[in-house]
Amino acid sequence: MKKLLASTAVALLSLTAAAQAEGKLSIYHWFEYIPQTLLDKFAAEYDVEVTMDTFDSNEALLASLKAGKLGSYDVAVPGDYMVKIMNGEGMLDTFEPSELSNFGNIEKQWVDVAFDSGRKSSIPYQWGSTSYSVNRDVYTGPIDSLSVIFDPPAELKGKINVLDTAGETLTLASLYLGIPQCSADREQLKELNALVQKAKADWASFGSDVAKDVLVSGDAAAGMIWSGFSAKARAEGANIEYAFPKEGYIVWMDNVVLLKDAPNRDNALKFMNFLLEPENAAAVTNYAQYTAGVTGTAEFLDPEVANSPESNPPAGPKGAFVEACSEDVQVLYDAIWTNLKK
């Protein structure tokens, strides 16, 4: 028995040692966000062994990098405001546009972005929006306003799922009230607090990962959701419609960033360049049903993905990026959130 244990331990040790070999790429990614076939394609094309770990929120990514995982991954895929935060924390490495032959494929509007001006550490991955969807079998009224979530009609009371993240839920609430993000104004914050407290009575559940599942299964008749998730729910048979409310909705962009102390910097850049190929960017879009920030993808897209109502916002309602608040303001929003879930 002892011998067996000892030899197993030795085997385990040698396995971990082997993990330091050449020709590797280590990705830290959202779950269910890249098709395995695309990773295999990259691995075959560049003869690189690809491993991927997954996280389930921007904050979880930051927490685990901060707790000591920085230095074990080459690239990660944070959302817009998180790119800015990670840059502020000194977690990102920089590259020159000349190091990526496909840099020119980035759509013009996504090159000089507020969270990484000139794209020194990141490239676009996918972008989409956060709003809500409604089951049309249950509710047939208008869905042009965020009031469907925050002051719901009778049919939807007690059948609403909201995202379980303070950032997205409170930002949508702020849009509904028409108050600026990261406001420190007392009256506005009290109003915000009162709104979500009152609305909570009409909510059935809080959940982010389950946002699609609750709509497909009918556990919820309306729910805050990301655009691609809503499209997938529709494809799975839910009779839902995605709303672009007049008060505004959230726009976000996920980005592939080059991490500081990346063990395989060269392969990381190869991978980023690979993802800027229109065909590969389109493969991600077909899988996740968001939109690539890369030119020339149109010919590779599935028609139903390219034409999905979720990815083609109407003119009129405005999308807004989530802002990263300063410390003294963030504390207030955290307090409102804790208060909501106490």
Next chain:
Amino acid sequence: MGGGSSRIYRGNGVKLMLPSWLIIGSFLLLPVMMMAVYSFLTKEFRGGVIWEFSLAAYDQFFFDRGLFGDEPPKLEWTYIGIFWRSIWQAGLATIACLLIGFPTAWFIATRDPKSRSIWLFLVTIPYWVNLLIRTVSMKFLIRDTGPLNEFLMASGIISEPLGLINTNFAVQLGLFYSYLPFMVLPIYAAVERYDFALSEAAADLYAGTWTILRLVILPVVKPGIIAGCILVFVPSLGAFLAPDLLGGAKTFMIGSLIEEQFKGSAGNWPFGAAASMILLTIVMCVLLVYARSQNKGEAR
């Protein structure tokens, strides 16, 4: 009970304990002590700590200064309420597990030796499937449009779905389902050892069923019950899968509150550490009282 101590092991206590002390001491006690230190440090925005002494974390836990922090401090009920709710939930789950688990363990332990292991494995086999999958499939089963409700409605027993999902009952069911074998196995191990000749002897001496239960059987199976209760209660206290997936995550539990501090937007490590330390203190007190009473029992 074991009664006096065997002379074989007298004096070797420390030696026998050493491996466990070493491994838990170095790979858990040290990290936890680090967390204890963290709870007295200043928080760094978005996770991490600044090495400056501060009581802010404990202050936040116990005192309420209003949303903007400028009102006179009064006792903060938010976090105490969250703790109380978690303890209540875990307590109910423990009782449910005991009520169902004890008869099950008893039944299994009183089968003939050959079939015992089959029953035992029947109870543990579902646990080869990951807890998350089990919880999600429980959700799948009991949701309004799920097989359970469809079956009951098709067979005409109910006319409307039971509405189990996103209720406290669903959380209870989930906790019960998650931790049942933790109750069954220790009780089984204790009952299996029980010599039924003892209760027959007691019955021959005209002891009633209740007397036999209390005076003859209970002392033998008590360690198993206590071990089972600890094994169910403590993990239930920090559980977050059942409250999140079956309860709809509408309110924080201790587990999700602490998780939010480390993984959520708050990123307040000292506060998360302080809440953990308070939880740890509560559980530790319960266990120490238990250990003391054990030692006293031995000295008697």
Next chain:
Amino acid sequence: MAAKLDLRRFPGFLAITILCLVVLYAPLAVVAVYSFNASTSITNWGGTSLTWYVDVFTGPEAPKFQKAALNSFVIAVCAASIATIIATAAAVAMTRAGRFRGKTLGFALINLPLMVPEVVTAVASLVFFSAIGFTTGLMTILVAHTVFCIPFAYLPIAARMQSIPDQYEQAAMDLYATPSEAFRLVLLPLMTPGVLSGFLLAFIISLDDFLITNFVKGAGIETLPTAIFGSVKQGIKPNIMAISTLMLGVSVVFVSLSWLIGRMGQDKKQAS
């Protein structure tokens, strides 16, 4: 008393046991049924098929899942074995060695892994491992699992030991058994059910752990829970259902085999 009291046959205990098993198996039965669903969606029945079982072995994610399952199994066996050995020694000390320095504190220390909330253990371990320069990998998972398996192995073993009077060993010693013989030939067989349930609990716990593993594992190393966590939380998919059903199947085969082997051993003993 009219009839002789038989505590072995409490009325209703069988019914409760059956109820217990129904609750335990019902969700899994549903999973097993739906794993044969031909449709991608879990809500519609698209006919019976083995598509998802084929997908488990030949799909694009097959190598990932196979590697993860192997990792999980190896870690669970190693961690549970080490923890059981350590816990047995500790249980002997706590129930047999009388009073010694640090006994009460030692008891608390053994149970510490139970008391610390999982997420704290996870963050603390990761911060600690990186502070002492212990590279995260399979070894860090094994160490972390062994630590939290110890109390789960310890409690059933200790519960069992407390109900074994020590006269048996005393008698053995009086008959000139060496201490090691007294342990091996007398105490160990008596405590086997406790050791077995301790090992099983530890094994289950290790197999199940997501949170701590997710924090302390090295980049790119997956266990089954970490490999499936994200997609399962979104809503269970048929390929995951197929994997679960396969795991159930494997465990049933394992258990039946061990039972058969055990019975053959017993029969031999009786024959000789």
